[in-house]
Amino acid sequence: MIADDEAWAAVTERNRAxxxxxxxxVLTTGIYCRPSCAARHPARRNVRFFANGEAARAAGLRPCxxxxxxxxxxxxxxxxxxxxxxxAAGQPLALAxxxxxxxxxxxxxxxxFTRHTGLSPAAFARALMxxxxxxxxxxxxxxxxxIYAAGYSGPSRFYEATxxxxxxxxxxxxxxxxxxxxxxxxxxxxxxxxxxxxTAKGVCRLSFxxxxxxLDQRFPQAELVEGGAEFEALLAQVIAAVxxxxxxxxxxxxxxxxxxxxxxxxxxxxxxxGETRTYAELAAAVGKxxxxxxxGSANGANNVAVLIPCHRVIRTGxxxxxxAYGLDIKRALLEKESK
Ligand SMILES: [Zn+2]
Numbered sequence: 560m561i562a563d564d565e566a567w568a569a570v571t572e573r574n575r576a577x578x579x580x581x582x583x584x585v586l587t588t589g590i591y592c593r594p595s596c597a598a599r600h601p602a603r604r605n606v607r608f609f610a611n612g613e614a615a616r617a618a619g620l621r622p623c624x625x626x627x628x629x630x631x632x633x634x635x636x637x638x639x640x641x642x643x644x645x646x647a648a649g650q651p652l653a654l655a656x657x658x659x660x661x662x663x664x665x666x667x668x669x670x671x672f673t674r675h676t677g678l679s680p681a682a683f684a685r686a687l688m689x690x691x692x693x694x695x696x697x698x699x700x701x702x703x704x705x706i707y708a709a710g711y712s713g714p715s716r717f718y719e720a721t722x723x724x725x726x727x728x729x730x731x732x733x734x735x736x737x738x739x740x741x742x743x744x745x746x747x748x749x750x751x752x753x754x755x756x757x758t759a760k761g762v763c764r765l766s767f768x769x770x771x772x773x774l775d776q777r778f779p780q781a782e783l784v785e786g787g788a789e790f791e792a793l794l795a796q797v798i799a800a801v802x803x804x805x806x807x808x809x810x811x812x813x814x815x816x817x818x819x820x821x822x823x824x825x826x827x828x829x830x831x832x833g834e835t836r837t838y839a840e841l842a843a844a845v846g847k848x849x850x851x852x853x854x855g856s857a858n859g860a861n862n863v864a865v866l867i868p869c870h871r872v873i874r875t876g877x878x879x880x881x882x883a884y885g886l887d888i889k890r891a892l893l894e895k896e897s898k
Contacts, residue, residue, distance in 0.1 A: 637661035736781030742790035761811030
């Protein structure tokens with residue numbers, strides 16, 4: 560049995576690590592709780608600790624209806640079996656299916672899972688996929704080793720050297736994407752619903768508050784496939800780049816524009832995180848200082864938001880200027896990147 564001082568400290572911290580190791584009996588209410596119960600803390604003098612629910616019931620106490628102290632092991636089993644199922648599947652599983660296994664409602668299961676792991680089941684699956692993809696690359700070295708073997712000092716040098724092409728496949732885009740297979744997904748992010756689409760060569764569309772119909776319009780001849788295991792790994796990297804902006808030069812793109820548009824997009828990729836440029840500076844950087852308006856249009860024609868960071872271009876004088884998906888998202892992105 561844990562010492563009373565330690566137990567009380569766990570209760571005041573609502574420390575979930577102690578759930579299942581003792582229960583907190585409240586003599587004045589006749590209720591017993593798990594240490595992490597979210598209910599208001601009782602006065603210390605009214606509390607007695609018991610080794611488990613059985614001992615508390617023997618003393619005449621009833622289980623709390625809010626924290627369900629007798630369900631601790633059931634929660635743990637539910638979370639562990641869900642984690643096993645996700646690992647075995649190697650991809651995100653439907654919440655309803657995961658919950659059904661446990662006998663919990665989907666919303667209750669989602670809460671229990673998130674409380675234990677800090678991530679929703681879907682986010683947990685994505686993080687797992689991203690980790691596996693990263694491990695596969697570093698161990699099997701399919702890309703990284705090739706880069707070093709080719710004499711580059713590291714991936715970022717490699718992508719700098721090849722950025723002139725931005726991973727473009729010009730022929731595929733000439734006919735509305737004829738012959739291209741595009742995997743796509745819509746995911747919830749802190750910036751709202753985000754559409755991500757990619758060919759085998761890289762991300763070809765990243766936008767907000769759009770769905771499949773946007774892809775039908777842009778790539779009418781392409782074959783559209785929702786999800787896909789390899790795509791999920793790329794998607795996890797894209798989500799990470801959006802939620803915690805860092806260096807995303809390693810994420811491949813598959814875009815095609817006019818020579819001028821592509822020059823502008825390359826310049827956008829050179830703006831360091833946390834910095835902004837004006838439209839005039841952007842035009843000057845591509846060697847056309849008078850083409851400020853055209854630089855703005857090229858900026859707006861960008862198919863891949865965030866990864867081609869058109870949000871880093873603002874008006875002279877500090878005004879945010881425009882943004883295809885609304886200024887709230889532009890402002891939020893710049894705020895994230897300034898930290
Ligand atoms: Zn409780």
